[in-house]
Amino acid sequence: MSREESRPESAARAPRESPWRANRERLRDRQVKREAVIRAAAHAFNRKGYHNTSLDDIAAALEVSKPTVYYYVSNKEQLLFECFVAGIEPIRAAFREVRLVKEPARNRLKAVLRHYGQAVASEFGWCMVRAEDQDLSPAMSGHIKALKSEIDQGIRRLLREGVQDGSIHPCDPKMTAFALAGALNWIAHWYRESQSLSGAQIAEAFITVFESGLIPRTGAENTRAARRMSVRLAR
Amino acid sequence: MSREESRPESAARAPRESPWRANRERLRDRQVKREAVIRAAAHAFNRKGYHNTSLDDIAAALEVSKPTVYYYVSNKEQLLFECFVAGIEPIRAAFREVRLVKEPARNRLKAVLRHYGQAVASEFGWCMVRAEDQDLSPAMSGHIKALKSEIDQGIRRLLREGVQDGSIHPCDPKMTAFALAGALNWIAHWYRESQSLSGAQIAEAFITVFESGLIPRTGAENTRAARRMSVRLAR
DNA sequence: TAGGATAGCTACCCGCGAGTATGATGCATG
DNA sequence: CATGCATCATACTCGCGGGTAGCTATCCTA
Known part of the structure; x- marks a missing residue:
């Protein structure tokens, strides 16, 4: 989404008004990823049902591993x-x-x-x-x-x-x-x-x-x- | 259901017109029990959902063991x-x-x-x-x-x-x-x-x-x- | 440049539950 | 009495999947 504009900025060390700027961006990145996890879960639940969907499935759909999913959501x-x-x-x-x-x-x-x-x-x-x-x-x-x-x-x-x-x-x-x-x-x-x-x-x-x-x-x-x-x- | 009238008859060897009589009654008995299994399953699914209901649950509700359930239904x-x-x-x-x-x-x-x-x-x-x-x-x-x-x-x-x-x-x-x-x-x-x-x-x-x-x-x-x-x- | 936070992976644990192997009981038949 | 079929229990196998331990890589900050 807004990653394309925000990332290079922080990577290239644009003039930073506040030392917390990078931190805020990282948090926003995290939020974006977290939402991607939610959406992937919704998509999987949609197709196969809640009980027939494993967290491995969701992880696979996102091309990450299961602990990564648990990194964004508790269970x-x-x-x-x-x-x-x-x-x-x-x-x-x-x-x-x-x-x-x-x-x-x-x-x-x-x-x-x-x-x-x-x-x-x-x-x-x-x-x-x-x-x-x-x-x-x-x-x-x-x-x-x-x-x-x-x-x-x-x-x-x-x-x-x-x-x-x-x-x-x-x-x-x-x-x-x-x-x-x-x-x-x-x-x-x-x-x-x-x-x-x-x-x-x-x-x-x-x-x-x-x-x-x-x-x-x-x-x-x-x-x-x-x-x-x-x-x-x-x- | 109709067990009360049918069972004693066969147990007491009532005048049997056909040698298959007892067999038929046993089959009917079986059907009655089978339906009881189905109803117990429906009841459990109702309350806890399909995936949250184990066959042990159903068996327990009928006060029998799991293989008994499998005796009446294949899976x-x-x-x-x-x-x-x-x-x-x-x-x-x-x-x-x-x-x-x-x-x-x-x-x-x-x-x-x-x-x-x-x-x-x-x-x-x-x-x-x-x-x-x-x-x-x-x-x-x-x-x-x-x-x-x-x-x-x-x-x-x-x-x-x-x-x-x-x-x-x-x-x-x-x-x-x-x-x-x-x-x-x-x-x-x-x-x-x-x-x-x-x-x-x-x-x-x-x-x-x-x-x-x-x-x-x-x-x-x-x-x-x-x-x-x-x-x-x-x- | 060391230290710490972030992010992610591999490899595992472990319990639950579907389904089964085997055997016991009981009743009918021969 | 022996055989066979029907019925049911004990006690197991086994895979799946939720959840975790612990390691690695990267990058930011001091």
């Missing part, structure tokens, strides 16, 4: 945890972002769900969705549960707000949130990078389904969703 | 496979059953989804949903993929039929099937037997969500679903 469990966090963070960010927006709750929910879908289809999606408490120590399991719950509660809240402001059809927030999140989470099970659709496109298609519902709509309300669909089906 | 992989089949069979049955019914496709789809939800919330639900190709030999993985695909195609077909007969809002069958199945599959991740709702009730709630959609309905069409919901929310 396998933490590796999974980091992948989980990397996967779920964009969703949390989406909630924060949307909190400031002045729009009907349904639109804010849609924005969140779009990011949600993209996150699940990302390289960390598998880890986020499949990180199981059974595979983790109680402490990490607790962290993960808390983060998951935060997302769940966020969706329920948007649903309640939507029902109140009239932008969402009356519904049971808990069950509806389960249904929405479940459908999106499940993307991680079938989505492959090579697919023709991107994560955003899938999220968009799902949102269309969720919005219109299965029962045919009559009159003025089946406007956008239905028209978009007929366009999609036409090509 | 761990097959154990998972059997659980998967036990989980998915009710869904296949639902499709067969519904094929004969003369109803709008949306109602037939609903019937299937109800069984689907119950199956996922059953004791084999976890195994059905989580059986991963990575954990299985290519042969079994192929079987499982075929069965999963059969279900998927069945849902898509019902959706297409529904769009044609007008009982379902125009939609992309592929994406809609993914959304529906995903939401239902995900039940296995959060459902616990102790929960207040049964699998059937959850399926019912989900169907309500899918049918109405998030966008508020106006006029005559928000009849059943919305009324049902206001009842639910009232108590």
Whole structure:
């Protein structure tokens, strides 16, 4: 990434304002490498599953040895945890972002769900969705549960707000949130990078389904969703 | 089960019509025990996950030794496979059953989804949903993929039929099937037997969500679903 | 130029768990 | 009684993989 510019500088002893400069750069280098380890782990977990991936596999993918991996991460469990966090963070960010927006709750929910879908289809999606408490120590399991719950509660809240402001059809927030999140989470099970659709496109298609519902709509309300669909089906 | 009546008979040498009678009974006994092994495995997989469950665990739960388990099943992989089949069979049955019914496709789809939800919330639900190709030999993985695909195609077909007969809002069958199945599959991740709702009730709630959609309905069409919901929310 | 921190490797330990060799028990048949 | 089959246990093998001990190389700093 930024290695190409930063490295030669320090190697050639550029005018150093602070004696800590080189140190900071080394730390940043280390961070870059650490992230590479996380990504390699996510990639491997994606393809072969957590339990079928050995740390030797991950090391081999990075063309280093196993102790090198342990130099950047304390153990396998933490590796999974980091992948989980990397996967779920964009969703949390989406909630924060949307909190400031002045729009009907349904639109804010849609924005969140779009990011949600993209996150699940990302390289960390598998880890986020499949990180199981059974595979983790109680402490990490607790962290993960808390983060998951935060997302769940966020969706329920948007649903309640939507029902109140009239932008969402009356519904049971808990069950509806389960249904929405479940459908999106499940993307991680079938989505492959090579697919023709991107994560955003899938999220968009799902949102269309969720919005219109299965029962045919009559009159003025089946406007956008239905028209978009007929366009999609036409090509 | 039927052991109480059948065993004494054979032990007491009841009038035997055929010399194979005792043999048949022994075979049936064996089948009963075999199923007990499968169920114990499903139970353990449910709680601790496939990879965190050893065959010693399963044996211990049955109060037998590991070789006894191997006497009824050839290896761990097959154990998972059997659980998967036990989980998915009710869904296949639902499709067969519904094929004969003369109803709008949306109602037939609903019937299937109800069984689907119950199956996922059953004791084999976890195994059905989580059986991963990575954990299985290519042969079994192929079987499982075929069965999963059969279900998927069945849902898509019902959706297409529904769009044609007008009982379902125009939609992309592929994406809609993914959304529906995903939401239902995900039940296995959060459902616990102790929960207040049964699998059937959850399926019912989900169907309500899918049918109405998030966008508020106006006029005559928000009849059943919305009324049902206001009842639910009232108590 | 010595000393120390950083980064990485080879070679190992060791426990867990899948699967098995072998033998004991018991029941039916001849 | 002897033979054979079915059922199950004890006690093992063995490889995989998480994790570590200890050595080496490099580079920065004093």
